[in-house]
Amino acid sequence: MIVLGERHTFDAREREELQKYFDSIDTITYRDSTPGEVIARIDTLLNRQTKSIIVLNTAARIPDELLRYLTKLEQRGITYISIENFLEKYLKKCYIPADQTSADFLEKIKPYNPFYLSIKITEDLLSILALSVFAIPVGLYSAWRIKKESPGSVFFRQTRVGKNGRKFTCYKFRSMHENSHHDPYTRENDSRIFPWGETMRKLRIDELPQLWNVLKGDMHLIGPRAEWEILVENYEKEIPYYNVRHTVRPGITGWAQVNYPYGANAEDARQKLMYDLYYIKHWNPVLELKTIWKTVMVVIGKKGL
Numbered sequence: 001m002i003v004l005g006e007r008h009t010f011d012a013r014e015r016e017e018l019q020k021y022f023d024s025i026d027t028i029t030y031r032d033s034t035p036g037e038v039i040a041r042i043d044t045l046l047n048r049q050t051k052s053i054i055v056l057n058t059a060a061r062i063p064d065e066l067l068r069y070l071t072k073l074e075q076r077g078i079t080y081i082s083i084e085n086f087l088e089k090y091l092k093k094c095y096i097p098a099d100q101t102s103a104d105f106l107e108k109i110k111p112y113n114p115f116y117l118s119i120k121i122t123e124d125l126l127s128i129l130a131l132s133v134f135a136i137p138v139g140l141y142s143a144w145r146i147k148k149e150s151p152g153s154v155f156f157r158q159t160r161v162g163k164n165g166r167k168f169t170c171y172k173f174r175s176m177h178e179n180s181h182h183d184p185y186t187r188e189n190d191s192r193i194f195p196w197g198e199t200m201r202k203l204r205i206d207e208l209p210q211l212w213n214v215l216k217g218d219m220h221l222i223g224p225r226a227e228w229e230i231l232v233e234n235y236e237k238e239i240p241y242y243n244v245r246h247t248v249r250p251g252i253t254g255w256a257q258v259n260y261p262y263g264a265n266a267e268d269a270r271q272k273l274m275y276d277l278y279y280i281k282h283w284n285p286v287l288e289l290k291t292i293w294k295t296v297m298v299v300i301g302k303k304g305l
Contacts, residue, residue: 002045004038005030005058007097008083013260014091021090022053030058035065042069046078054080059097092259093274094281096241109281111247116283120222123288124214127221135208142173142205145196152178155209160226163249168218170226171209175200204299210252222291223251224276231269238266245276255279255287258294 001022003010006029010018018025028041046052054070056062062070070080084095094109112120143154153174160170175197176190193201200206213219219226224245227235235242256275263269279287 001025001053001055002042003027003055003057004042004080005056005060005083007057007059008087008095017091030060035063035069038066039069046073052078054078055083055086056080057083087274088278088282092255092278093271094277096239096270096274096277098270106241106244109244109247109277112283119285120220124221128211128215131208131211135211138205139173139208142196142200142208146174149196150174150177150194156206159229160250161229161232161246162218162226163246165243165246167229168213168216170218171212173200173206173209175206202301204253204295207252214252218249220249220251221253222288222295223249223254224279225254225257225272226250235266235269239270239273242269242273245273245280248280253291253295255291258291258298 001018001024003025006027010025015025026045028038028045030038033041042054054073073080081089087093087095111117146152146154156172156174156176158170158172159167162168175194176192177194197206210219213226214221227250232242254276255278256272259275260268260272263272279291
């Protein structure tokens with residue numbers, strides 16, 4: 001794999017995922033280089049590899065000489081692909097330009113059509129029915145443990161942002177001591193979390209009361225994470241396209257949640273947004289099943305994040 005340009009910087013997580021498809025990742029700096037110099041570097045790398053793909057990772061116009069060269073390479077079985085299409089094909093995320101130079105990636109990100117929406121709602125209702133067999137006894141036990149370990153309210157209520165920016169009250173089992181110090185992010189070994197609260201978080205039991213939000217129509221079982229309104233306000237200031245995720249209802253679990261760890265800053269939110277937008281753009285029953293499967297693997301600690 002040859003990356004032409006530095007428009008998008010691949011982080012360690014992305015490189016690890018790409019190693020499943022490519023033996024090596026080589027980057028050619030495009031800035032301040034002539035087409036001839038770039039071609040010479042590509043030739044050198046291609047001589048070391050039996051098969052390759054060239055990722056066009058530059059916002060600059062590609063000179064005609066270089067474009068003719070890349071076209072001829074296709075005759076040798078070497079393909080080239082834009083960074084936008086590459087991320088969607090191999091990393092299952094939409095590219096969001098950090099320089100905000102283009103909004104083309106928003107073109108196909110639209111609400112579910114009536115047929116897909118009916119599938120989502122049917123899935124929600126059937127899931128609630130199936131999960132109630134588990135949720136009711138576990139919920140009653142959790143309420144007892146919460147009262148025992150941390151006196152106070154059983155439920156945690158917070159204003160979240162839903163479809164089209166509509167605010168709603170989200171319900172979870174309380175996993176932190178009441179009146180703990182304020183911090184919008186959960187930290188590793190967070191002292192605010194009591195023992196059963198930690199167990200609930202690991203097994204996602206604390207999310208069970210959100211089935212009520214699904215039943216009310218605030219959320220889907222699967223979709224972009226419902227974020228706290230205060231965080232959303234901050235993210236929308238730092239990430240101009242952040243509100244696009246509110247095109248659909250949020251979910252208890254989602255494509256971003258099973259592909260990226262808990263976020264702790266705006267950059268993490270931008271990374272998760274790339275997965276959310278991919279989910280909205282490419283929604284289909286197969287992707288839905290993949291998300292459910294990865295969620296189960298995350299809960300039992302076998303795979304995922």
